[in-house]
Amino acid sequence: MHRRRWAILGVLMLSLLIVMLDNSILNVAIKTIASPAPTGLGASQGQIEWAINAYTLVFAGLLFTAGLVGDRLGRKKVLLGGIAVFGIGSALAAESGSPGQLIAYRALMALGAAFVMPATLAVLMNIFEREEQAKAIGIWAGGVGLAIVIGPITGGALLDHFWWGSVFFVNVPIVIVALVLMTVLVPDSRDPRPGRLDPVGVVLSVVGLVLLVYGIIKGGELADFTDAKVLATILAGLVVLAGFVVFERRSDHPSLDVTYFKNKVFSAAMSAMALVFFALMGVTFFGVFYTQSVRGYSPLESGVLLLPLAVAQLLFAPRARLLVDRFGNRATTTAGLVLIAATLAMFATFEAGTPIWLLEVVFFLMGTGIAHIMTPTSVVVMQALPREKAGSASALSNTFRQVGGALGIAILGSVLATSYRDGIEGKLGVLPPALRDKAAESIEATLGIAGKLGPQGKALVTPANDAFLHAMHVTALCGVGVALIGAVVTALFLPGKAPAAQQGEQETELVEAAE
CATH class of the missing domain: 1.20.1250.20 (MFS general substrate transporter like domains)
Known part of the structure; x- marks a missing residue:
């Protein structure tokens, strides 16, 4: 039984907390990031969806492989590497100059996060004896609940006093503290018989999901799911995912054992x-x-x-x-x-x-x-x-x-975007033709353009609210x-x-x- 096991659990909780905190903290920053510069990045609704999903898809796609890499190379090494990559991604995301950069850096953050989560649980199982494992896991899982509670409030407090990137930059000092404590406290361990990696399965699953999600989001942006490019992308995603299932069924070391289903x-x-x-x-x-x-x-x-x-x-x-x-x-x-x-x-x-x-x-x-x-x-x-x-x-x-x-x-974001565009397009006649397409993207785009037009723009506020509420009702149903x-x-x-x-x-x- 490791004598510093409870202190080590505290360090593992800190690592888990910042990884889980990032998604909940971003929720309240969505509207700010969508605002025109310099307040935000002027991101469209589709770009905001990608800023969230770039993290989610990379994180989900790498979880299995990350656990196996930790088993092979040593959990401490993987934990330190993962949290360092997460910190670097956070610093870069905070200084993003465009929505595209933010999406890329969010994916980098997810790459680090994917290696942190399974490693924390594996280390925990290694340092606690069986009779204390249930209690330790309960505390570890409580970190997720804690992130759900403090994330939105922390994000809101930061945005009230600092720039939008502060919701990412706040991770950096916590990462530095976690790295120091991990180096000092956390013991290394590895699996003497680690499983085999499945790089083909990982690539197929991530590529398939990205194509599918991209097609769905693009359909919402265009308010047209019959567009040839949209249909082709969604179909390509489904074909790749079908290929992933076939490959995993035939593999003797699948990252996803489809026989479970x-x-x-x-x-x-x-x-x-x-x-x-x-x-x-x-x-x-x-x-x-x-x-x-x-x-x-x-x-x-x-x-x-x-x-x-x-x-x-x-x-x-x-x-x-x-x-x-x-x-x-x-x-x-x-x-x-x-x-x-x-x-x-x-x-x-x-x-x-x-x-x-x-x-x-x-x-x-x-x-x-x-x-x-x-x-x-x-x-x-x-x-x-x-x-x-x-x-x-x-x-x-x-x-x-x-x-x-x-x-x-x-999917629900695309329903929201399509319904909003349908509801607001007929009310944008007061705008110059060049601005109408941009204004129809989201309520934030409409209000941002309206705010620059003075009294003429004020006439768009009520129609924008009405169109959004109708779109929200459709999406909720x-x-x-x-x-x-x-x-x-x-x-x-x-x-x-x-x-x-x-x-x-x-x-x-x-x-x-x-x-």
């Missing part, structure tokens, strides 16, 4: 995870523009408004097992997805003057629904596979969450449909209430499955 229970649980993140990331995306662009809240106020969502997750996630024990995985998860659908339906009724307390209630209920989906589905995933596959199951569930979120931003599909899948395929003899085992699995 022959288990209907496993497939249903993974689908539920992906669909809830699909809906959640899509809502967060349009929710920021609703609170900041339409309602006029500052980034800090917008971050505080997201607190009920995070608090509900922290409050109910550890207690979700009580409902699972009483009603079973199927009933708990299905009810959670129905609750998510109901909260999205509420978003479809929100207007510019809706009481803000109602938004807070909806966010709290949404967090409650998520807590009662993620906990039981994590348990189901871990229990559906043999115990020796626990590491793969955990990494796979993380990957599916990230991919679900990326597709949620791409699409999210309702996705959540209800998830509810049907879980109701049909997830297991019901476990026999009493298995309930004690479930509690142990719950902690192990937390991330």
Whole structure:
């Protein structure tokens, strides 16, 4: 038993916290980055989607390989390298001169992050004895919840006092502290029998997802999914992903063992995870523009408004097992997805003057629904596979969450962009023809151009708000449909209430499955 194990856990938590914090901290900065220079980068909605998805897709695509590299080269080396790359990417992202640079540097940050997350868990498992592992993993997983809570508020506070790049630059001093503490405290370890790498599988999965997401986002930007280039890109993405599945089925060392999905229970649980993140990331995306662009809240106020969502997750996630024990995985998860659908339906009724307390209630209920989906589905995933596959199951569930979120931003973001363009184009006659196409990209583009036109531009503010609210309603209803599909899948395929003899085992699995 390592004598400094709890201090080492603190360092691992710090590393995990900044990696997870980055996504939640970016949420409140979306509107600022979309603002014209010098306030922001003047990024279009599609470019904002890519700034988020560049991170998500690289992170998800490399998780499995990063874990295997750590097993081979040594977890400490990989952890130090990963956190250093993340820090360098953060510094470069903070100084980005264009949306394209920001997207590239976000991908670099994800490259580092992908090597940090599996290495922290592997080191943790190596320094704690079995009787303390469950407690340590519970604390480690709490870092994710902590990031959800403090990310939006930290981002909002930074944007109230500093430039937009501060949400990335804040990582740099924390990375330096983490590197010093890791070098001093964290012991190295490696797997004596590491798995084989699967570079072809990694390339196919990342390329396929990027092509698919690019096609979806481009279709939203053009408000035309029948465009030949859009259809060709989406089709190419689907063909590459099909090739990935065929390759993985034939490989003797796949990065994704597709045979897992022959288990209907496993497939249903993974689908539920992906669909809830699909809906959640899509809502967060349009929710920021609703609170900041339409309602006029500052980034800090917008971050505080997201607190009920995070608090509900922290409050109910550890207690979700009580409902699972009483009603079973199927009933708990299905009810959670129905609750998510109901909260999205509420978003479809929100207007510019809706009481803000109602938004807070909806966010709290949404967090409650998520807590009662993620906990039981994590348990189901871990229990559906043999115990020796626990590491793969955990990494796979993380990957599916990230991919679900990326597709949620791409698809729901494209619905939002298409609906907004349809609603605002007829109202842009007051603008010079050269500016109309740019103004139709997003509410932030319309308001940015309107702000430069003085009294003439003020006439566009109300139509822009109206067009955005209609687009948000349409997008939210699409999210309702996705959540209800998830509810049907879980109701049909997830297991019901476990026999009493298995309930004690479930509690142990719950902690192990937390991330």
